[in-house]
Amino acid sequence: MALGAALTALTLAAAGCTGSDPVDDGKDAAEGYDPNAKVTIQWWTGQTEDMQKVSEDLAKEYMKLHPNVTIESSTGASTTDELLTKLSAGFTGGNYPDISYAFGSWATQLAESGRTQNLKTFVGTPEIAWDDFPASARATATVGDKVIGFPAIVDNLALIYNKKLFDAAGLAHPTDDWSWDDFRAAAKKLTNPATNTYGTAYSVSGSEDTTWHLWPLLWQRGGKIIDGKKPTFNSDAGVQALESLRQMAVDDKSMYLDQTDEKYQPLFNDGHVGMVMTGPWVLHETQEAGVDYGVVNLPGLNGDHQTVSGPDLWVLFNKKDPNRAGASRDFIKWLTSKEIDPKWTMANGNLPLRASEKNTPEFATYVKDYPGAQKFFDNLQNCKQPRPTVPGYVEMSGYVGDAVSKVLQGAAKPKEALDEAAKKSASALEG
Structure with missing residues (x-):
């Protein structure tokens, strides 16, 4: 929202x-x-x-x-x-x-x-x-x-990939054991400006779709969204998580940035995005689009492939x-x-x-x-913790979504953006 x-x-x-x-x-x-x-x-x-x-x-x-x-x-x-x-x-x-x-x-x-x-x-x-x-x-x-x-x-979120694009790029298909380094390297190789093809995609609308895609990367690094009523997503773990996304979006330019939440899946179905972090709700439309796709766990860190539900x-x-x-x-x-x-x-x-x-x-x-x-x-087993059901989560999600969007569009650095979001979220969580 x-x-x-x-x-x-x-x-x-x-x-x-x-x-x-x-x-x-x-x-x-x-x-x-x-x-x-x-x-x-x-x-x-x-x-x-x-x-x-x-x-x-x-x-x-x-x-x-x-x-x-x-x-x-x-x-x-x-x-x-x-x-x-x-x-x-x-x-x-x-x-x-x-x-x-x-x-x-x-x-x-x-x-x-x-x-x-x-x-x-x-x-x-x-x-x-x-x-x-x-x-x-x-x-x-x-x-x-x-x-x-x-x-x-x-x-839950898992990784869906286009087999045809991987084969054309001469890349081995993703596996359940992939790391985020593997993901970044593949995204970079799949990206082709001449054909408007991106390795991956991410929502920068500032909505919950923007926010909840960050949480698995935070959790895999041992971070927490909140501690009691205190926002803690701006910890070192949160900064590192957002930095890993920033590198793909800003440095590598291998990430399509969707301003609406509604474009990245059709672009994947049309063969212009190689990989998306998404859920089972897309299977019907992806299949109807005739995509030869595969599904694996989200990439992980040190063997932790925790995801979000x-x-x-x-x-x-x-x-x-x-x-x-x-x-x-x-x-x-x-x-x-x-x-x-x-x-x-x-x-x-x-x-x-x-x-x-x-x-x-x-x-x-x-x-x-x-x-x-x-x-x-099977990936439901990697859903180790829920998003917080606490007063102020929806408002906090908006602040985090705005921070992620700014960083991925090169308008802010991860730490300063997350610190600002945490400051704004503190009053919302206090009620």
């Missing part, structure tokens, strides 16, 4: 917290739930037109099994990015859904609204099999002592009605089950939510239909 939008959302979320009808009183929202009661729940899916149709079909399937439950499914907003603003405004007026899709980076803001359910006890029951979800997704859904939702999408969530809200709360829980439990999840995630080219799905026929079909999907699934 761009910084301006993030700040607007933060303001609205704060306004929502001071509304006249707080509901987070510490009680279980589903206490007294009657599973046979007639109830209507609202589900904001945040999906595109095609996936909205899938959502509606799944809602119908659930309602057929539970005729006492009516699920009103809608996208909730014209784009997923607009959901947070819509939710925040709804908290003030009391017009918010029982369930909503949410980016993981919104978790803290939503938890602080006072409108979320606390599912900590619910997810601890054996029937949920909470440990079957990736650790990074579980951590993202957990804010302090609360669990506010279920994983909706799990992903960006789980999205189904957040459940408290409407002061135990039957709505209970029905919402039961629906999401069903939707994210081993049996139903393949209809939602893998049907859309996404990774399965649960580790146990690797043994299903649907997963076998998925990895066959989407080359590289198995690597992304």
Whole structure:
């Protein structure tokens, strides 16, 4: 999310917290739930037109099994990015859904609204099999002592490369054991100004897409994003991480700098970028573009190939009605089950939510239909830590994104840019 939008959302979320009808009183929202009661729940899916149709079909399937439950499914907003603003405004007026899709980076803001359910006890029951979800997704859904939702999408960053460009340059294909030095050397050799071909690409829009690509390089060097409420991404590890990117962008000129977040993947698909650090969501379009591609772990440092995951969530809200709360829980439990999840995630080219799905026929079909999907699934093991779910993360991300963008465009040095971002982030993290 761009910084301006993030700040607007933060303001609205704060306004929502001071509304006249707080509901987070510490009680279980589903206490007294009657599973046979007639109830209507609202589900904001945040999906595109095609996936909205899938959502509606799944809602119908659930309602057929539970005729006492009516699920009103809608996208909730014209784009997923607009959901947070819509939710925040709804908290003030009391017009918010029982369930909503949410980016993981919104978790803290939503938890602080006072409108979320606390599912900590619910997810601890054996029937949920909470440990079957990736650790990074579980951590993202957990804010302090609360669990506010279920994983909706799990992903991670790996390295996708164009085999044809590597072969044409006479380069050996990347491997899971590659170092960042290997990556830089290959990017330099793949770059050809005469054909407008770059070795790699990076977003300089200043959005979270800019920021979260830096975190694996920071973590691999032993750095931390924050320590408590103190920003620490400007440590020596952070400076070294950003310097390694600066060398490719400024010194080698082997990195295409995308001002929009939206150009580098099409350029890869068109054969003008040799390697991109991206996630499983691109497999469908890359395959449709006819690219002969491969997928390996992110390059590493001293054998550490740690990556970052960006789980999205189904957040459940408290409407002061135990039957709505209970029905919402039961629906999401069903939707994210081993049996139903393949209809939602893998049907859309996404990774399965649960580790146990690797043994299903649907997963076998998925990895066959989407080359590289198995690597992304296995790469979840390299997601060692989540992005922080703390107040101020979204605002901090904007400051870091701006710093990275300046450095990669030659307008600032890594240390001074990160120090400035840390100074600005300190007040946001303090709340």
